[in-house]
Amino acid sequence: MAKIIVVTSGKGGVGKTTTSAAISSGIAMRGHKTVVIDFDIGLRNLDIIMNCERRVVYDFVNVINGEANLRQALIKDKRAENLYILPASQTRDKDALTVEGVERILNELAADGFEYIICDSPAGIEHGAFMAMYFADLAIVVANPEVSSVRDSDRILGILQSKSRRAEKGERVEECLLLTRYNPERVAKGEMLGVTDVEEILATKLLGVIPESETVLKASNQGIPVIHDTESPAGQAYSDAVSRLLGEEVEHRFMSVEQKGLFQRLFRRSA
Amino acid sequence: MPLLKSVDSKSSAASVAFRLKGGLFPLTLLEIAHYNCAEFEQQLQSKAAEAPVFFQQTPVVLSFEEFNGDIGALPLSELVAICKSHGLLPVALRNSNTALQAQAKLLDLAIMPVGRVKAAPEEQAPVAEEAPQTAVPVTEQPAEFSHSPSRIVTTPIRSGQQVYAPGGDLIIMASVSAGAEVLADGNIHIYGALRGRALAGVRGDTSARIFCQSLEAELVSIAGNFKVDEDLRNNHWKAAVQASLDEQTLYITPLV
Numbered sequence: 472m473a474k475i476i477v478v479t480s481g482k483g484g485v486g487k488t489t490t491s492a493a494i495s496s497g498i499a500m501r502g503h504k505t506v507v508i509d510f511d512i513g514l515r516n517l518d519i520i521m522n523c524e525r526r527v528v529y530d531f532v533n534v535i536n537g538e539a540n541l542r543q544a545l546i547k548d549k550r551a552e553n554l555y556i557l558p559a560s561q562t563r564d565k566d567a568l569t570v571e572g573v574e575r576i577l578n579e580l581a582a583d584g585f586e587y588i589i590c591d592s593p594a595g596i597e598h599g600a601f602m603a604m605y606f607a608d609l610a611i612v613v614a615n616p617e618v619s620s621v622r623d624s625d626r627i628l629g630i631l632q633s634k635s636r637r638a639e640k641g642e643r644v645e646e647c648l649l650l651t652r653y654n655p656e657r658v659a660k661g662e663m664l665g666v667t668d669v670e671e672i673l674a675t676k677l678l679g680v681i682p683e684s685e686t687v688l689k690a691s692n693q694g695i696p697v698i699h700d701t702e703s704p705a706g707q708a709y710s711d712a713v714s715r716l717l718g719e720e721v722e723h724r725f726m727s728v729e730q731k732g733l734f735q736r737l738f739r740r741s742a
Numbered sequence: 743m744p745l746l747k748s749v750d751s752k753s754s755a756a757s758v759a760f761r762l763k764g765g766l767f768p769l770t771l772l773e774i775a776h777y778n779c780a781e782f783e784q785q786l787q788s789k790a791a792e793a794p795v796f797f798q799q800t801p802v803v804l805s806f807e808e809f810n811g812d813i814g815a816l817p818l819s820e821l822v823a824i825c826k827s828h829g830l831l832p833v834a835l836r837n838s839n840t841a842l843q844a845q846a847k848l849l850d851l852a853i854m855p856v857g858r859v860k861a862a863p864e865e866q867a868p869v870a871e872e873a874p875q876t877a878v879p880v881t882e883q884p885a886e887f888s889h890s891p892s893r894i895v896t897t898p899i900r901s902g903q904q905v906y907a908p909g910g911d912l913i914i915m916a917s918v919s920a921g922a923e924v925l926a927d928g929n930i931h932i933y934g935a936l937r938g939r940a941l942a943g944v945r946g947d948t949s950a951r952i953f954c955q956s957l958e959a960e961l962v963s964i965a966g967n968f969k970v971d972e973d974l975r976n977n978h979w980k981a982a983v984q985a986s987l988d989e990q991t992l993y994i995t996p997l998v
């Protein structure tokens with residue numbers, strides 16, 4: 472049975488697409504047949520981060536509308552063996568997604584033997600975000616350590632546990648928090664919320680803390696999901712998060728200034 | 743007000759189209775003391791501003807038990823229109839006279855028999871304190887509940903969510919987020935932090951209280967008497983407290 476994971480946040484620009492690319496690559500590299508679906512209809516940036524934008528022929532909406540079949544639309548990732556990308560349409564508007572249409576595609580993917588289906592949600596709490604989360608078994612709520620982002624994540628968690636299909640059936644969607652763009656120095660100066668503050672406010676399980684890192688931007692410009700950069704703290708932190716998703720117990724790192732300082736020193740020395 | 747239960751449209755033609763079932767619903771009485779159009783509207787407006795959530799198509803019974811003045815001359819349709827424009831939906835009349843009942847008929851309002859409601863508080867004396875005059879039996883059926891039920895929530899109440907316990911207490915075994923709102927006709931117990939809004943006694947029960955493990959609220963209100971964030975920050979902020987009302991003054995006291 473396929474596990475459907477939504478990567479969502481409410482607030483825009485917090486790192487959902489970066490996370491979707493990293494997590495789906497990480498799970499696939501551990502040997503699980505995985506597909507990542509771009510629900511951000513009209514914008515399309517997952518395929519750029521995954522460096523497959525020039526290979527897009529058919530998209531998610533084409534498949535929903537029956538204009539192409541899944542086999543034609545799925546793009547095989549060049550780096551991770553078991554990973555496929557279902558790109559978003561750049562030309563349609565998000566109302567092209569329907570509950571029935573999305574459900575049919577998810578069922579087809581599960582029948583095709585996909586073990587993990589990662590849904591990259593658009594920002595906001597509108598139709599597109601709702602479609603991305605509706606069928607989720609697990610939600611990775613991405614937040615940055617600032618009040619407005621945390622508030623939006625809280626809102627999304629509420630919607631998830633009241634409006635999703637699981638909620639309608641009286642079940643709970645498994646939820647976890649991924650704190651991204653974390654900067655321990657700015658937390659120490661009181662300019663950003665700390666991990667414990669955010670955990671306390673959101674009262675949900677912490678999947679990981681991804682440090683703010685220049686390697687992320689570099690990676691997305693090169694079209695290589697940052698998890699492939701095993702040297703970078705962000706790549707390592709995503710790798711840890713994947714381990715935890717798959718049930719391993721891994722201690723959290725990149726949360727304190729000391730560690731960050733050490734990395735910076737190492738980085739400077741080797742540079 | 744019998745509850746009509748629709749049946750599956752796919753079932754055979756021979757099956758019953760509806761069933762009459764007994765039900766007991768809490769209904770609020772709008773006890774009209776005297777009536778003046780402008781004054782009534784202005785007071786209703788300010789009540790609605792205090793507890794906007796309560797004024798959302800809420801059914802009410804118009805009661806004239808304490809009415810002062812010529813009840814026959816009351817412009818009922820005007821009164822009903824004002825109620826509707828502020829989110830109250832008059833569904834019935836109680837303790838009126840024949841002239842008013844004739845008007846009620848034209849407005850499709852039901853007539854509640856006199857006396858039945860008044861008997862209730864005596865029958866259930868200790869519990870009646872919780873929600874005086876609000877439980878209106880709507881059928882001849884025996885009551886399903888002899889007291890107001892509590893509502894227990896075990897999960898966090900998130901920003902944008904609203905939870906209401908009509909006719910009883912609300913017990914939350916988690917935190918209430920900033921931007922969330924919890925309401926009860928009775929008391930509110932929060933076994934976590936209160937960061938959002940909590941309104942107890944929303945139907946006017948001044949003896950209702952609010953308890954929480956950590957006071958970080960945006961608003962605390964009992965029977966429409968409220969304090970906001972700025973007033974709350976000054977004392978017992980982030981402490982375990984209870985809020986109670988005494989003579990229209992809202993007190994925040996630490997729980998020991």
Ligand SMILES: Nc1ncnc2c1ncn2[C@@H]1O[C@H](COP(=O)(O)OP(=O)(O)OP(=O)(O)O)[C@@H](O)[C@H]1O
Nearest residue numbers: 483484485486487488489594652682683684687688
């Ligand atoms: N850990 C990080 N360190 C530094 N920059 C980051 C990090 N994570 C994400 N970013 C940068 O933040 C920006 C937004 O990231 P991304 O596109 O993944 O966010 P998103 O939540 O998908 O945005 P949208 O809501 O627009 O879909 C990008 O420029 C990305 O490179």
Ligand SMILES: [Mg+2]
Nearest residue numbers: 487488511592
């Ligand atoms: Mg995105």
